[in-house]
Amino acid sequence: MRVVTFGYQTWGYRTLQALIDSDHEVVLSVTHPASEHAYKSLWSDSVEDLAKGNDIDVHITERVDRETIDKVAAAAPDVIVVNSWYTWMPAELYNLPPHGTLNLHDSLLPKFAGFSPVLWAVISGHTHTGLTVHRMDEELDAGDILVQRSIEIRPTDTAPALVEMTMDLIPDVLKEALAELEAGTATWTPQDPAERTFFHKRSESDSLIDWRLPAEDLERFVRALADPYPNAYTFYRGQRLRIVDAAVAKVRYGGTAGRVFVREGDGMAVVVGPDSFRGHNLGLLIKKVRTDDDTVHVATDFLARGGFFASTVDRSQR
Structure with a gap:
């Protein structure tokens, strides 16, 4: 034909x-x-x-x-x-x-x-x-x-x-x-x-992480936006940070969603999920991150000081 x-x-x-x-x-x-x-x-x-x-x-x-x-x-x-x-x-x-x-x-x-x-x-x-x-x-x-x-x-x-x-x-x-x-x-x-x-069509803002979602959803979100796509991102200590590799933690963590909390295995655990203050949710384990200069960092080193991930650059100053 x-x-x-x-x-x-x-x-x-x-x-x-x-x-x-x-x-x-x-x-x-x-x-x-x-x-x-x-x-x-x-x-x-x-x-x-x-x-x-x-x-x-x-x-x-x-x-x-x-x-x-x-x-x-x-x-x-x-x-x-x-x-x-x-x-x-x-x-x-x-x-x-x-x-x-x-x-x-x-x-x-x-x-x-x-x-x-x-x-x-x-x-x-x-x-x-x-x-x-x-x-x-x-x-x-x-x-x-x-x-x-x-x-x-x-x-x-x-x-x-x-x-x-x-x-x-x-x-x-x-x-x-x-x-x-x-x-x-x-x-x-x-x-x-x-x-x-x-x-709908995806835009840059669609890749912004909402830490109130469950760890299972966030792990899939990171996996969906693997290279070569622009990775899922958040803000940390005044800069945008892309999450390159993540997994669902083995431990349930409580507190404020987005809190970079403690080392677990080869990653840094983050408090995530709805009603996170109740301590019912598995955390998200961050293993690798990428800064805007395109450098990939091991999360246990880069996030060792803890702090907060945020959905806006203003809150990331905390």
């Missing part, structure tokens, strides 16, 4: 590569221009470079405009395949090919529609994530499902590792989806709106 791709970053790159390696013909690749934005510079394999290196026509644009639609129409695709496209696509475009438009979304839809689904899945304590191929329609990530694969989220998995795992699924799910379309055997499963969860 003749395929047009819309994609960006490593997700778009892996999708284009899978199609290049397939029996299908990529007749046009549409991508966004390179960006220095903090998030967009992560997972930054270039769709443009891959397309040009394989003599595929490339169209670079921030958003779909009249020129984009005309270029796609001229390419006469049988199907459009989308993975990691940041701006709105009109019905005139996604309904243009005979087989419509397939979107690849790295969650088990209808759960975790929207943005940063793998990170939110780890943060929320979900047990599985995965990859879904669905039909694009007027509502974001809500179209009928064609193919879906699941990945277990294990207790030590980081979000970046899971992102890699979901991207590894791209060739197989695309092969299956396109084969079914071509053979006329595609079975579409409508999403249940009652099961849908939709998550």
Whole structure:
């Protein structure tokens, strides 16, 4: 089949590569221009470079405009395949090919529609994530499902590792989806709106630690924001501090949430959780921290003086 791709970053790159390696013909690749934005510079394999290196026509644009639609129409695709496209696509475009438009979304839809689904899945304590191929329609990530694969989220998995795992699924799910379309055997499963969860874009402030949460939630939060993502952060003695490695403590600690308390094993225990003054909550064990000069410190050394972690720089002066 003749395929047009819309994609960006490593997700778009892996999708284009899978199609290049397939029996299908990529007749046009549409991508966004390179960006220095903090998030967009992560997972930054270039769709443009891959397309040009394989003599595929490339169209670079921030958003779909009249020129984009005309270029796609001229390419006469049988199907459009989308993975990691940041701006709105009109019905005139996604309904243009005979087989419509397939979107690849790295969650088990209808759960975790929207943005940063793998990170939110780890943060929320979900047990599985995965990859879904669905039909694009007027509502974001809500179209009928064609193919879906699941990945277990294990207790030590980081979000970046899971992102890699979901991207590894791209060739197989695309092969299956396109084969079914071509053979006329595609079975579409409508999403249940009652099961849908939709998550917003993440910003810097979303990585600020709330020490009133339970230790289990905070451990997942740190693990979700593992390198290369900007790590979960707090404030300590007047400076921002990123938490690189943490675990749930073995001991229950009481007092004020955010109090850097005592050494436990290879980390420093912090009082955390709701009603922390009651002493019912397991602490969070901080093992490694990163200062804004990008230096990673062993927590038992850096936090040896104790004190408070805080949610604002003012309180961190305590």
